[in-house]
Amino acid sequence: MHRVVFNRFPGGVSRCLTMSYDDGVPEDIRLIEIFNKNGIKSTFFLNSINLDRDGFMPSEEIKNIYKGHEIACHMMTHPRPTTIPGTSKLVETYEDRKILERACGYPVRGLSYPFGNYDDETVEVIKSVGIEYARTTVSTRSFDLPKDFLRWHPTCRHREDLAELVEPFLAPGDDLRLFYVWGHSYEFSRSDNWNIIEDFCRRVGGRDDVWYATNIEVVDYINATKALRISIDLDTFYNPSAISVWLTVDGMTLEIPAGKTVKI
Numbered sequence: 001m002h003r004v005v006f007n008r009f010p011g012g013v014s015r016c017l018t019m020s021y022d023d024g025v026p027e028d029i030r031l032i033e034i035f036n037k038n039g040i041k042s043t044f045f046l047n048s049i050n051l052d053r054d055g056f057m058p059s060e061e062i063k064n065i066y067k068g069h070e071i072a073c074h075m076m077t078h079p080r081p082t083t084i085p086g087t088s089k090l091v092e093t094y095e096d097r098k099i100l101e102r103a104c105g106y107p108v109r110g111l112s113y114p115f116g117n118y119d120d121e122t123v124e125v126i127k128s129v130g131i132e133y134a135r136t137t138v139s140t141r142s143f144d145l146p147k148d149f150l151r152w153h154p155t156c157r158h159r160e161d162l163a164e165l166v167e168p169f170l171a172p173g174d175d176l177r178l179f180y181v182w183g184h185s186y187e188f189s190r191s192d193n194w195n196i197i198e199d200f201c202r203r204v205g206g207r208d209d210v211w212y213a214t215n216i217e218v219v220d221y222i223n224a225t226k227a228l229r230i231s232i233d234l235d236t237f238y239n240p241s242a243i244s245v246w247l248t249v250d251g252m253t254l255e256i257p258a259g260k261t262v263k264i
C-alpha cells in the first residue's frame with residue numbers, strides 16, 4: 001500500500017502565507033508596496049459605500065491599486081451583522097459584491113465579517129449570494145487549515161506578537177502550515193509602527209519554501225485537493241480541477257497537473 005499524505009501546497013512546498021486587510025483605506029497603497037517588494041499576496045476587504053469618499057479608495061482605480069492581490073467584501077456599510085435583519089444582511093452582502101465586481105472586473109468570492117461579528121444566519125445569507133469564505137477576528141495562533149472556510153479563524157492580527165510566530169512557521173518540518181495574518185493598514189500609521197510589517201515581510205517574504213497566496217487562492221487550492229480522485233490502490237490520481245495539486249506519495253513530492261491522470 002502506498003503512503004499518500006496531503007502536506008503540499010503549489011510548487012510542492014509545505015508552508016503558505018496569506019494576508020488579509022480590512023476597510024479599503026489609502027494606507028493600503030503603502031502596504032501593497034511592501035507586500036510586492038517581498039512577493040507577498042494579500043486580500044483586501046472593502047465596504048462599497050465608502051468608495052470615492054474622503055479617506056477611502058476611488059472606485060475607478062481599485063482595479064489597478066489592488067492588482068495582483070484580491071478584492072473582497074466587507075459588507076456595504078460596515079454593519080454589525082448580528083444586530084440587523086436577515087434581509088439587511090442579504091442586501092449588505094449582495095450590493096457590496098455587485099458594486100465591487102463592477103469596479104474590479106472579476107467575481108468577488110470572499111468576505112470578512114465587519115467587527116468580526118456574525119451568527120449562523122449571516123453565514124447562510126452570505127453563502128446564498130456566492131460567498132465562498134469568510135474571515136472572523138478570532139486568533140488561533142496556529143498554522144492549521146480552517147475547519148470551515150465560512151468561519152475562517154486567522155492565525156493572528158498583526159499587532160499580536162506577529163514576530164514571535166515567524167520562527168515556528170519557518171522551522172523545519174513536513175507538516176502543512178498556513179499562516180494567516182489580518183489587520184487594518186491605517187493601524188501602522190496611527191501607531192507609527194510600519195516597521196512591524198516591514199520586518200515581518202522581509203523575514204517571511206521572498207522564500208522558495210513558502211507559497212504566497214491570496215485568501216481565495218488558498219480556498220481554490222484546498223477545494224482542488226479535496227476534489228482529487230484516487231484509486232483504491234492509492235496508485236492512480238485524477239485531478240478534474242483547473243489547477244495542479246501537489247501531495248507526497250511514499251515520501252516523494254508529486255504534482256498532479258490540472259485535468260490529468262497520473263499513475264505511479
Ligand SMILES: [Zn+2]
Pocket residue numbers: 022023074078114115
Ligand atoms: Zn472593518
